[in-house]
């Protein structure tokens with residue numbers, strides 16, 4: 001007979017009337033029910049099936065040893081109508097932040113709350129890579145855009161069926177299989193996503209944990225849909241922990257900012273531009289970022305809503321509302337010193353100490369991954385943004401790989417994004433979850449493969465390599481998929497492909513360093529392209545140029561600002577000199593000498609600024625010409 005836990009779960013899921021139908025089952029058999037069994041228990045309506053599926057998933061996710069207990073999933077027939085959810089992210093999030101049926105039960109139990117989670121989740125792995133496939137939309141189905149992605153949840157494998165054409169014009173299907181820590185199909189709810197990703201990280205925050213959760217994928221693959229509910233849901237668990245006596249002095253502080261191009265903006269303070277500085281202890285600070293103390297889930301929800309409104313989007317040739325920025329929401333758990341006793345005067349120098357950071361988690365909704373390729377068409381601004389996106393996604397991958405392989409050096413300086421997330425990548429307490437979002441459609445197959453390759457490479461340095469080797473699939477009812485998962489991509493080919501990509505990345509990384517190699521790139525920028533004039537070679541040179549433009553843009557603006565301050569100082573000295581010369585008995589020789597010195601300073605300043613501007617302008621011109629040439633060759 002099912003336990004009271006399941007009975008309550010059915011009740012909360014709106015399936016109370018079906019409880020008698022499961023009366024003869026044990027909890028174990030209930031959790032192993034497949035969709036084809038539902039009808040035998042009276043569940044025939046689509047909506048009821050969906051509810052039951054989510055309930056089982058949610059209970060499985062929280063059951064001890066859940067990883068091993070996943071039943072083989074059948075391919076659901078587009079249970080979720082994508083269009084019904086369009087534009088309704090926060091209302092979805094609103095549903096998701098309510099505790100799952102199981103969490104409700106836990107909260108009611110004596111050893112309640114997230115603290116009662118299974119021991120296996122007590123020390124989550126350093127990184128987890130999870131893939132989530134979104135359902136196809138009504139529009140996509142209507143235009144016959146086929147679903148080419150199979151998720152074999154039982155073995156956490158994603159299979160992409162890519163249609164190809166031979167030279168004799170016959171069609172064939174190339175299958176690509178990838179294995180991840182978790183492969184989630186279109187029927188998996190946001191609640192289940194939370195339980196499998198961020199949920200286990202929350203407790204670590206109360207033990208000095210530093211966590212980050214990234215949503216990666218092409219535009220429209222479901223990043224925002226996946227990411228928006230996670231902080232809301234996490235805050236519900238955080239508040240439950242905070243209610244425990246040992247955590248009463250801890251408070252939740254929320255901030256949210258955006259990296260757009262290579263600039264940082266506060267999304268909770270009218271998009272105020274922010275600066276990033278590294279202090280003496282190598283701590284990277286986002287200067288002036290506004291932080292809000294929040295006490296209820298609704299508060300977090302309101303802040304997400306506000307940040308969403310402020311998040312900027314740019315228009316591109318391909319998509320008029322694509323997301324071209326990384327948005328980062330941070331939760332800082334801070335321990336506040338006891339409040340001063342009322343009436344007791346605090347003397348100067350005896351102010352209470354600053355609040356102490358206990359734990360931190362960042363939720364990062366990344367820019368559309370395909371935007372990194374926007375480097376040839378469109379206007380210059382879009383090209384520069386594309387280059388910055390490319391650079392940051394590459395740097396991010398390297399940082400996560402370094403974290404996973406316990407590397408001593410974490411290359412967080414590779415981009416603004418990784419620089420601001422530095423503390424998530426260093427130290428024993430750092431934990432990262434990458435959620436790679438994919439579209440099911442045949443029209444997106446190339447981007448889907450790129451996303452899966454990126455996610456695959458993020459985890460490939462893992463020490464426990466056996467854990468990530470494709471295969472190990474038990475033949476049975478999933479024999480077809482098992483065969484595909486093992487045999488689709490021959491391992492030597494994959495190795496060769498990885499080596500080639502590694503080589504390319506290494507070459508680019510060298511170019512980014514301020515070294516003689518870098519100066520060569522600068523030399524190229526000034527001179528005419530030499531040697532190989534093929535599109536690939538030009539594109540590579542264009543990449544280098546973009547990198548140096550991005551770096552120099554910042555230094556040019558900083559130099560201009562510094563010069564302006566110098567000018568103001570010179571002006572003050574000129575004013576003083578003028579006042580002095582007007583006084584009776586002033587020495588004209590002194591005036592002439594001083595004035596000449598000040599003019600020289602001004603002149604040198606203008607010349608230096610002009611030289612920097614000319615160099616920069618030449619690079620812009622060069623970039624423009626090169627991007628047009630590559631675009632033409634490729635068109």
Ligand SMILES: Nc1ncnc2c1ncn2[C@@H]1O[C@H](COP(=O)(O)OP(=O)(O)OP(=O)(O)O)[C@@H](O)[C@H]1O
Pocket residue numbers: 080081082085086087088133134135186217218219220221222223224225226321322323367368437
């Ligand atoms: N798992 C899902 N279930 C149902 N609908 C989904 C799911 N994932 C995404 N969608 C829907 O797909 C559409 C695109 O999703 P979303 O806006 O999250 O994409 P995105 O990757 O954030 O795109 P962008 O990079 O442009 O911000 C939305 O209408 C969203 O509601």
